[in-house]
Amino acid sequence: DIQMTQSPSSLSASVGDRVTITCQASQDISNYLNWYQQKPGKAPKLLIYDASNLETGVPSRFSGSGSGTDFTFTISSLQPEDIATYYCQQYDNLPPWTFGQGTKVEIK
Amino acid sequence: EVQLVESGGGLVQPGGSLRLSCAASGFTFSSYWMHWVRQAPGKGLVWVSRINSDGSSTSYADSVKGRFTISRDNAKNTLYLQMNSLRAEDTAVYYCARDDGHWGKGTTVTVSS
Numbered sequence: 001d002i003q004m005t006q007s008p009s010s011l012s013a014s015v016g017d018r019v020t021i022t023c024q025a026s027q028d029i030s031n032y033l034n035w036y037q038q039k040p041g042k043a044p045k046l047l048i049y050d051a052s053n054l055e056t057g058v059p060s061r062f063s064g065s066g067s068g069t070d071f072t073f074t075i076s077s078l079q080p081e082d083i084a085t086y087y088c089q090q091y092d093n094l095p096p097w098t099f100g101q102g103t104k105v106e107i108k
Numbered sequence: 109e110v111q112l113v114e115s116g117g118g119l120v121q122p123g124g125s126l127r128l129s130c131a132a133s134g135f136t137f138s139s140y141w142m143h144w145v146r147q148a149p150g151k152g153l154v155w156v157s158r159i160n161s162d163g164s165s166t167s168y169a170d171s172v173k174g175r176f177t178i179s180r181d182n183a184k185n186t187l188y189l190q191m192n193s194l195r196a197e198d199t200a201v202y203y204c205a206r207d208d209g210h211w212g213k214g215t216t217v218t219v220s221s
Contacts, residue, residue, distance in 0.1 A: 043211040044211055046210070099152060101152050
């Protein structure tokens with residue numbers, strides 16, 4: 001099975017800061033990686049697909065990069081409404097989907 | 109607009125059964141592979157099961173294999189998850205999701221005596 005290791009598990013940053021989250025796959029998944037945002041009591045919302053493509057309607061301060069086993073998610077300028085937990089998800093297979101452990105983003 | 113609406117959750121005793129439904133609208137349901145994902149209270153997201161577009165192929169997480177059955181009715185635009193022999197550790201919010209990352213709002217399953 002493919003394992004996804006996401007870090008950090010939580011972070012605290014100031015409004016306007018650049019925030020970076022990393023996700024490492026246990027084997028090559030090409031660019032079959034999504035990034036989701038989940039706010040408390042809500043369903044996950046797709047932000048980035050195919051590792052680096054911004055979902056329609058998602059603010060451009062969100063971005064993703066990487067391929068193979070190492071991936072990065074960035075918020076270029078943290079806003080108060082970005083407080084949430086962020087998950088990476090592989091969809092290469094084995095099993096069909098695997099999620100990272102999540103990163104809780106808070107405002108300092 | 110793509111909509112996925114889950115239903116069928118509730119409180120059930122250990123060993124009991126529930127059938128979850130996910131009603132799809134706003135897209136051609138029969139063209140998409142579909143998934144169930146769950147999230148235990150305060151925990152992360154865990155993939156549960158997947159079904160292909162015509163229902164001929166399914167897969168399951170090891171933790172539910174032999175107890176849960178995924179199915180679909182493309183004529184009714186509905187996805188199902190039959191859950192048998194439920195355990196306390198199955199307690200979670202269950203989400204249906206389209207293969208390209210659109211999710212429903214979830215339905216809560218609580219397994220407790």
